Amino acid sequence: MxxxxxxxxxxxxxxxxxxxxxxxxxxxxxxxxxxxxxxxxxxxxxxxxxxxxxxxxxxxxYNANTVAASLIGEVLRAGDRYGAAPPNSKPERVMIEHSQLNTHKAAHVGHLRNICLGVAVTNIVRAGGVATMPTTYIGDIGRHVVRCLWCYETFHRGEEPTGDASKGRWLGDIYAEADARLNLRADVLAFLHTVIREDEVFVTAVDRMLKFLWRTNTVDGEDIAYLLGRISQQGEIKVDQLRDENVLVTFWPIIGDQLRAEAAQPKPPEPPISADGETDAPLPTMTPEERLAEWERLDAHMTDWWPHVPAWEQAVRETFQRWERKDPNFVALWEETRAWSVADLRSIFDEFDATFDAWFWESEVEDEGRQIVRELLERGIAEVSDGLPVVKIDEQLGLEHETYHTLPILRSDGTTLYATKDLALTQQKFVEYDIDRAIWVVDVRQSLYFDQISKILELAGFEKAANNLHLGYEFVTLPTGVISSRKGNAPMLEDVRDEMLSRARAVIDEKNPELPAATRQEVARQVGIGALKYAMLARDGNKVIVFDPEEALSFDGHAAPYIQYAHARACRILEHASVSDIDLAASLDTLDFGETAAEELSLLQQISELPGVVQRAAAEYRPLHLTNYAFDLARRFNDFYHACPVLQSAEPTRTARIALVAATRTTLKSSLALLGIAAPEVM
RNA sequence: GUGCCUGUAGCUCAGUUGGAUAGAGCGACAGCUUGCGGAGUUGUAGGUCGGGGGUUCGAGUCCCUCCAGGCAUACCA
Incomplete structure (x- = not known):
């Protein structure tokens, strides 16, 4: 019709x-x-x-035997490449930039999602028949590096890491210290603001104590009046409103006394929920214990750090200028420490199977970035607003509705921003490499930013800017809340990795103690890293991952070890069967399952779907389709395994089932490989 | 304010260009090994698919609207 x-x-x-x-x-x-x-x-x-x-x-x-023979033959012929389209069978050439780690700074679990996604997307797009060029872009210069090196020179010159920690890790710790020093005032004020806003008992108590101090006349009355006002109105305290900016150091112990008293008190009963379900106060974000802990963390350096913060900030600015004028001493120090971090990055990339056709470095695109900014200014696309070079994108495009806002493209002191460098690199990718499309695998919070970069380049007449694609993903949080380096609760990538490996090792030592130690070690690595990767990939990109170390470390259920275990079992059966894939291929002409079981058909059906799933995952840049596929395949194999005896069954069913197991093993391995996950033969 | 994202079982999540009775895992409870590995497997319990309209023979899926939460929104990266 x-x-x-x-x-x-x-x-x-x-x-x-x-x-x-x-x-x-x-x-x-x-x-x-x-x-x-x-x-x-x-x-x-x-x-x-x-x-x-x-x-x-x-x-x-369908006639099961005919279809099965042809499918199994196809799988056995293709081997590890089953599911993949012929290489470069599509005309497109794609650059995938991912794993943008920093030197001089430790990577955390959030970076893990990026690495896993980047590796999987690269594998999958390539298997889809597209030529791929994985690249990375390392933050080897910028504010964090300057802060780290300032702290190193000022407080740790000549020191070396102790124990077996790597120099890169040690450098990361110095960066964390620099951050804590420079952020002390901001952290203290933010903390006070939270406590003042959320805790009325605190407000009245501190209020009372301040009044007492006022009467004793030991500190500037105007400052006390200011603080009293802010606290009673539950507003923010601003340092520049104080006559003596160190007055907060004087009050700090009083605040601590009050928080200690509150934490020591028995918990007040839960406020009764009124009939209409409304409570009058917003829910507090911190318990009394957490408040005290945060106070104690800040108190450790309140007295010795607080007065110096402005001078430190000035020193950091000066250090930045040393980089800008390429001070030889500073450059030499930068090169030496950078190498320490790069060694660490390489080992992380090795461990997570990330390989790159090109490494880009922020330090190498600063000059081109400045050049582009100059051009944009000359051509009137950019302008200087309040001393700051910006592009007013909506205005330039003639958009009435605010869409792309305004992007600063250079700091007012002439130092470069991330944007300065990205403008240069984005253009360079298309000019120097023969690519049709460039993908950024970056946190979704930067999607407006990437739209801005693309639009600015389009405004500059660079047409290929439209072929940029931002593959965003949501961030990774902890069950306790958003990762914040301020609170110091972001699990470091290396710590998470270590914990996964030792946990995996403990499980295999218990389950399979008769294996040689070296094998157990290798299997623990494959299972531990695999479980981690699967946890990072088995969630759609637009969903936040709540990373619960306990759950990620559990090897039960919907997780990589389940799939790997199915593969190991299939290997075991084939080992007992003592038949090679070649022998099986030869027997396909006479393949005969007899009466096919539902489990056999279901498994065959699933095996046949891999090529289509690969195409779809590649087109959508979504590894999720493959995590789902692999789990489903493993489950159907387990159904089959329990319903259909293989080695014990009579010929010709026995050979047919062995062939099916062989095809399953290959398909499991192949689909895991696309996710960057290894398939151990024993575990 | 504006833009983007999210809302499906107690919890964490799948659900294909709209298509058959909305599915897994975890947690809970009750089973399975005289068979190729129990990191397995069977069953039970658990659902106003955020609410309300609309389009359609048919809506978790598409459109409108409202609610709730998150993210972004000029010198962070």
């Missing part, structure tokens, strides 16, 4: 939906009747094992 309408030209220029409606109207019969008529016709052709009409659907059953 569709064909008739097409021939008559009735379906031209109308939507799919309208077309379907038109067809339905012409058919003029109920779906079930149509299905029955079609079923009868198809059945008459005699090419299928069974044809039936159910609920308006036509179910067609």
């Amino acid at each position: 569709t064909r008739e309408l097409e021939a008559a030209g009735d379906l031209e220029g109308i939507s799919k939906k309208e077309a379907r409606r038109t067809v339905n109207e012409r058919v003029g019969a109920r779906a079930q009747e149509v299905a029955e008529r079609i079923a009868a016709k198809v059945d008459a052709a005699g090419r299928f094992a069974r044809v039936e009409a159910v609920n308006g659907y036509v179910n067609i059953s």
Whole structure:
């Protein structure tokens, strides 16, 4: 009917939906009747094992042996490449930039998601038949590096890491210290603001104590008046409003006394929820214990750090200028310490199977970035606003509605921003490498930023800017809340990795103690890293991952070890069977399952779907399709394993089932490999 | 304010260009090994698919609207 309408030209220029409606109207019969008529016709052709009409659907059953033999043959021939399209069978050439780690700074679990995604997307797009070029972009210069080196020179010159910690890790600790020093005032003020806003007991108590101090006349009265006002109004305290900015150091112990008293008190009963379910105060974000802990953390350096923060900030600015004018001493120090971090980065990349066709460095695109900023200013695309070079993108595009806002492209002191460098690199990618598309695998919070970069380059007449794609993903949080280096609760990538490995090792030592130690070590690595990767990939990109170390470390259920275990079992069966894939391939002509079980058909069906799943995952840049596929495949294999004896069954079923197991093993391995996950043969 | 994202079982999540009775895992409870590995497996319990409209033969899926939460929004990266 569709064909008739097409021939008559009735379906031209109308939507799919309208077309379907038109067809339905012409058919003029109920779906079930149509299905029955079609079923009868198809059945008459005699090419299928069974044809039936159910609920308006036509179910067609194939001849299992014929289809199975052809499918299994295809899988065994393709081996590890089963599921992949021929290399470079699509004309596109794509650069995938991911794993943008920093030197002089430790990586955390958030970076883990990026690495896993980047590796998997690269594998999958390549398997989809597209030429891929994985690249990374290392933050080897910028504010964090300057802060780290300032702290190193000022407080740790000549020191060396102790114990077996790497120099890169040690440098990361120095960066964390620099951050803590420079952020002390901001942290203290933010903490006070939170406590003042959320805790009325605190407000009245501190208020009372301040009044007492005022009467004793030991500190500047105006400052006390200011603090009293802010506390009673539950507003923010601003240091520049104080006459003596060190006055907070004087009050700090008083605050601590009050917090200690509150934490020591027995918990007040839960406030009764009123009938309408409303409570008058917002829920506090910190318990009394947490408040005290945060106070104690800040108190450790309140007295000795607070007065120096402004001078330190000035020193950091000066250090920045040393980089800008390429002070030889500073550059030498930078090169030496950078090498320490790079060694660490390489080992992380090795461990997570990230390989790159090119490494880009922030330090190498600063000059080109400045050049582009100059051009943009000369051509009137950029302008200087309040001393700051910016592009008013909406204005430039003539957009009425605020869409792309305004992007600063250089700091007012002439130092470069991330944007300065990205403008240069983005252009460079297309100019120096023969690519059709460039993908950024970066946190979704930067999506506006990448739109801005693309639009600015388009404004500058760089047409290929439209071929940039930001593959965003949501961030990783902890069950206790958003990761914040301020609170110091972000699990470091290396710590998480270490914990996964030792946990995996403990499990295999318990389950399989007779394996050689070296094998257990290697299997623990494959299982531990695999579980970590799967946890990072088995969630859609637009969902936040709540990273619960306990859950990620559990090897039960919907997780990589389940799939790896299915693979190990399949390997075991084939080992007992002592048949090679070649022998099996030779026996395919006479393959005979006998009466096929539902579990066998279900497994065959799943195996046959891998190529399609790969295509879809590649087109959508979504490894999630493959994590789901691999888990489903493992589950169907387990169903089969329990329902259908393989080695104990009689010929010719025995050989047929062995062939099916072989095809399953290959497909499991192949689909895990696309995710960057290893498939151990024993575990 | 504006833009983007999210809302499906107690918890964590799948759900294909709209298509058959909305599925897994975890947690809970009750089973399975005289068989190729129990990191397995069977069953039970658990659902106003955030609310309300609309389009359609048919909506978790598409459109509108409202609610709730998150993120972004000029010198962070």
